[in-house]
Amino acid sequence: MSAVRPLKPRAVTAPSFAHLRRLSDDTGLFEHARGALPRREHGYCLDDVARGLLVICREPEPDAALVALAETYLAFVAHAQSPEGAFHNRLGYDRLWHDEPGVGDWWGRALWGLGTAAARGPTSWIRESALTMFESGAALRSPWVRSTAFAALGAAEILAVMPGHDIAAKLLADAADLDKAPSGNLSWPWPEERLDYANAVLAEVQIAAGHLLHDEQRLDHGLALLGWLLTQETVDGHLSLTPVGGNGHSDPQPGFDQQPIEAAAMADACARAYAVTGDERWAAGVSLAVGWFLGENDSGFALTDEHTGGGCDGLERNGRNENQGAESTLALIAALQHRRRFAKQLASASRRPLKTRD
Incomplete structure (x- = not known):
């Protein structure tokens, strides 16, 4: 520090x-990293690789070097995914997985990155490959609210360009339904007793679901949550x-x-x-x-x-x-x-x- x-x-x-x-x-x-130097001994995690894929696919005009980096990240995500659709998270510098496939936050962020790549990827093959992987992973569900919320944002990306995509619509709807306000506390409208991490994602899912699934009440709820948090x-x-x-x-x-x-x-x-x-x-x-x-x-x-x-x-x-x-x-x-x-x-x-x- x-x-x-x-x-x-x-x-x-x-x-x-x-x-x-x-x-x-x-x-x-x-x-x-230690300062700006990569710490190779700590290896890689899918959480970050998926977010790397996401930000590159958000670029309106990525150069050739960024497109090549997106291809590397997409290949990592593909390698991390099990045949059942779940994902490994931690790969050592020895190129061996140090965990078992699961549906934690890394699953959610993988689907967020894949959904963004499917909707906005810089090449057609990236978009097609990402959509196939997304559909496999989106057949699963996570017991954790934020994991599901991250995944739902990937679904929202797909629905924005493919409004009839049933798998994405179901995932987004299921994620929005997880919002449960704490009982007996009208002064605290947040759906948890305490603010935790990546908090605004919970409001964003409600906004995305309300907008893309044509539910005005849910949209208003999401905007109210975000306004309270802000x-x-x-x-x-x-x-x-x-x-x-x-x-x-x-x-x-x-x-x-x-x-x-x-x-x-x-x-x-x-x-x-x-x-x-x-x-x-x-x-x-x-x-x-x-x-x-x-x-x-x-x-x-x-x-x-x-x-x-x-x-x-x-x-x-x-x-x-x-x-x-x-x-x-x-x-x-x-x-x-x-x-x-x-x-x-x-x-x-x-x-x-x-x-x-x-």
Whole structure:
């Protein structure tokens, strides 16, 4: 963790893939780094490779090097999938799997990446191969809410371009039905007793399901959840994110260690809400999420490294974690992709005050 002085936000206009390339080889994407150096001894995980596939497929005009990287990531996902549709997660540098196939978060993120590749992949063969793998994995279900939510976002990608895709529609509907508000607590509308991790994904699934499955009540519910979360995590004009360990009704604020995955999930959800509604409140939410990476946060430290293109691994009270692992770098790329996509709208929305938590 660094104790250097806070860094002022910089005018970052587009995502850099330099550090993602640094973390990648001809097998996949290394999970961890010491500073900017890949930690090969820690190997690879499907969680990150699938997210790498996702962000490349979100690029409107990927160059040949990025397309080749997407092909490597897709091959990794294919190698990870069992004949039954489940996935391994951890591959050692020895190229041996260190776990059994399952349906944890890595399954959900694999389907998210595959769904995005099926809908937006840069070549026809990538789209076709990804769809086949998605359909195999989407026949399964996970007992974990977030795993299912990640998978459902892949289903939403497919439904956006293939509205009659029954497998994707069923998965998205099943994920949306998992939202159960805690009983007897009207002041806490969140569907869990505590905020946990990647929280905005739960609201985003409701928004996606409401929009793509033509359910206005569910759409309104998802927007209300996201609005509550955005208010809950906005303090003095910046995001104050749920830290590692979660956040409850009476936990002290702010909490640390704050993780880039939280800001990326907020950017994703607000970007979807803006695309669906056109309401500039959600453009302002994307701007807040990007701002968190650039130093507009509880500690005043930027979570970016302009020299490497990497994202730092966490925000502490008096600094930042200087390691630039895959998850953090991918979170930064995803947020900056939304900033680029909505550049004009964000500039307008950032000038308007946003309701915050007292």
